[in-house]
Amino acid sequence: NYEVVRGSSSVGGDVALGIMIDYAKNNYSIAITPDGPRGPRHKFKAGAVITAKKVNVPIVLAGVGYKKRKVLKNWDTFEVPFFCSSANIVYSDPIYIGKELDYDETSDMIDKCESKLNLLQQEAQVFNN
Template sequence: MKLSNFQKKVLRKIGFYIADIAVNILLKTCKIKIHKREIINDLILRKQNFIVAFWHGYMMIGWYLHRNLNCAALVSRSKDGELLAHVLKKWGYKVIRGSSHIGGNEAMENIVELLKQKNNLVITPDGPTGPIYKMKAGAVVAAKKTQVPLILTGICSNKKINLKSWDKFEIPLPFSKINVLYSEPIYISNTLTYDETSRLIQDCENKLNNLQEDVRKLCLS
């Protein structure tokens, strides 16, 4: 059944009111195991802010895990982005609107400013439109400009639904087991050349894909 524009507006309005509540209820039923949690905890204890990056398809869990941790988030200016921005604000995020396609330069300036003010950043480096599992420059460039460590994050649910979207968006089923795996902090020199930075972006992409494969194995064990 094809929805009318009015029906879409009604559903979006309902989503504004119940999305964060629904996700909270769902994920509270799940058993979440965080591997290498001490990496984030140590940075927090040292009052060192950080950038967390995970693939777009796992953002439901990724955003939830880092709520109320003095985090900023980059969200597209699309209508779907409006709903996500609303949820993230409920979770204590400072929301920056923009993407690599629209408002990218302004968004990067805002990201750098917030990082310099000791906020953390949570970002989906293949968002908002893909291609899937291909890292765009934002996370690495922000870490390079601010000397804030980058933490790559693999996420997996043992029981889930994957939507037929470009990012294969993952929704964990109630009472599923979720594994989260952090990388070691990646510190990026601000003296890197353009070519060196491009190679590092590719290296981080490979590391995040390997991390995602490692966490999938943890889900099966």
């Protein structure tokens, strides 16, 4: 079973963030696509870090690559895997965000998560090399 929480950095984000925090407090696992709908591309938005900080749960980042895929010609070059394509998923170690972090330290963690996720994504693209 799963629940879908819709929200983004531009529409409904505050409500979605509150719902995610409630779910995390009740031991639900949460999956987030961390870049917003308006870009820029590969820019890690704050929702995952704020949720992890408020609830004291780790973030596990994942990069995904597909052997056969279609790259959409839109602003974020979204990739759609072909049916039965091989995939490679590369995970980070758990990243814990301290509740005591101030605004600047939290912003630094967002930047670190963004950098790490971009590295994982490159590593997962083994099929494209």
